[in-house]
Amino acid sequence: MLSERLKSFLRGPRSSAEPGPAANGGGGPNSSSRPGPGAAPETRQSRGLDQFFSSFRDQTGLSILDLGGAHQENINFITSLGHKFYSEDFLRIFQETFGEDIADQSNPGRIHYFLRRSLEYEDDQFDGVLAWDALEYMEPALLAATADRLLRILKPKGYLLAIFHSAERKQIVPCYTFRIQDLRTLRVSRQGERAAAQQLFNNRSLEKLFQKFESVKFFLARDSLREVIVRK
Amino acid sequence: MSVWNKQRREEEPSSPLNTNSIRPAPPAPPVETKKEATTLSSMSAGRMEPESSRGGSATIGKAVKIAGQIYSREDLYVDGDVEGTIELMEHKLTIGPNGKVHAGIKAREVVALGAIQGNVEASERIEIRKDAKLVGDIKTARIVIEDGAYFKGSIDIVKSEPKVAANQPRPQPAAAAALAPVAAAAGGGDAKR
Numbered sequence: 001m002l003s004e005r006l007k008s009f010l011r012g013p014r015s016s017a018e019p020g021p022a023a024n025g026g027g028g029p030n031s032s033s034r035p036g037p038g039a040a041p042e043t044r045q046s047r048g049l050d051q052f053f054s055s056f057r058d059q060t061g062l063s064i065l066d067l068g069g070a071h072q073e074n075i076n077f078i079t080s081l082g083h084k085f086y087s088e089d090f091l092r093i094f095q096e097t098f099g100e101d102i103a104d105q106s107n108p109g110r111i112h113y114f115l116r117r118s119l120e121y122e123d124d125q126f127d128g129v130l131a132w133d134a135l136e137y138m139e140p141a142l143l144a145a146t147a148d149r150l151l152r153i154l155k156p157k158g159y160l161l162a163i164f165h166s167a168e169r170k171q172i173v174p175c176y177t178f179r180i181q182d183l184r185t186l187r188v189s190r191q192g193e194r195a196a197a198q199q200l201f202n203n204r205s206l207e208k209l210f211q212k213f214e215s216v217k218f219f220l221a222r223d224s225l226r227e228v229i230v231r232k
Numbered sequence: 233m234s235v236w237n238k239q240r241r242e243e244e245p246s247s248p249l250n251t252n253s254i255r256p257a258p259p260a261p262p263v264e265t266k267k268e269a270t271t272l273s274s275m276s277a278g279r280m281e282p283e284s285s286r287g288g289s290a291t292i293g294k295a296v297k298i299a300g301q302i303y304s305r306e307d308l309y310v311d312g313d314v315e316g317t318i319e320l321m322e323h324k325l326t327i328g329p330n331g332k333v334h335a336g337i338k339a340r341e342v343v344a345l346g347a348i349q350g351n352v353e354a355s356e357r358i359e360i361r362k363d364a365k366l367v368g369d370i371k372t373a374r375i376v377i378e379d380g381a382y383f384k385g386s387i388d389i390v391k392s393e394p395k396v397a398a399n400q401p402r403p404q405p406a407a408a409a410a411l412a413p414v415a416a417a418a419g420g421g422d423a424k425r
């Protein structure tokens with residue numbers, strides 16, 4: 001024990017580049033997610049992101065809602081394009097509202113309360129919504145209600161970007177924060193793990209989920225990452 | 233109490249007049265006068281949390297609650313509760329870690345370490361530190377947000393207008409202090425309501 005402490009002392013303090021539990025703030029302080037091993041951020045290309053912002057090319061002054069919380073990179077990127085940035089820490093509110101109680105996600109009263117806390121906006125307010133992986137942890141009733149609310153707050157011809165990790169059924173799935181580096185590059189940091197929803201997110205189920213939208217487009221990336229662009 | 237005694241003890245050796253049998257009343261240093269005139273706190277400024285950059289600014293201590301409108305012509309540090317409006321058009325507002333502000337804010341610069349609920353206009357910049365919580369819409373030229381901060385609302389980046397009076401000399405600290413009745417609430421707690 002003593003030698004371990006000595007080694008630790010000699011190694012010095014943790015590098016600031018090493019991400020700590022709160023380093024990225026994605027799940028929020030009340031998140032049940034645990035920091036996973038190998039949480040070093042990874043840079044990856046995103047065709048979904050490219051498609052999302054290509055849709056707004058040559059436009060400024062748009063309203064973009066980021067459901068992943070407020071991250072400096074995303075704020076800088078979106079405001080540098082001349083858009084107005086809106087922030088919601090969606091998963092934090094999700095965690096605060098439902099905790100580990102899956103059954104509560106079917107309770108209409110709780111669903112209403114959650115949507116009032118997290119997506120209380122005027123109809124047709126946003127030109128784009130960056131949902132990232134926030135929809136992946138929801139049970140069917142809550143997910144359907146959330147998709148309906150997203151449809152409502154998006155302007156006609158507005159776009160939503162969502163990311164789903166795997167079409168395989170799992171108990172636990174990793175959760176991430178997504179930081180925009182440029183038009184087609186994301187820096188992805190693993191924040192830990194969350195209980196997976198009891199449903200599969202394959203092309204068919206996602207088409208069904210977003211059936212009220214005008215179009216749904218999928219991009220299958222490496223690591224079974226499914227990027228989805230939907231248009232109202 | 234001990235702070236004052238200590239200060240007197242420190243002053244005594246440096247004053248040759250103290251050897252006289254008739255001791256003149258020690259003149260009050262102007263800086264201290266200014267602090268006492270502008271500190272809206274039940275605690276002395278020396279007992280506040282140390283922050284070197286806070287020197288010379290008015291302070292609302294963590295045991296103070298104000299409901300009303302605050303106008304200031306100097307920097308302000310809020311570690312207590314404020315409900316209403318805060319305007320420091322040319323100055324910096326810092327919300328301390330214990331600060332809870334339920335108010336519309338207009339300032340040159342805002343640094344949030346505590347909780348703000350209300351819209352914020354910071355003509356130069358706003359900084360939302362780790363563990364701070366801000367719910368409201370922000371209008372600013374520049375924003376810095378640390379990981380771990382909670383923010384819910386919108387961010388509108390507005391280009392800061394070039395200052396016409398930028399080359400004019402700044403007012404002397406003593407003059408600024410004279411113009412700095414920080415809060416309308418200074419006289420009673422509630423103000424202009």
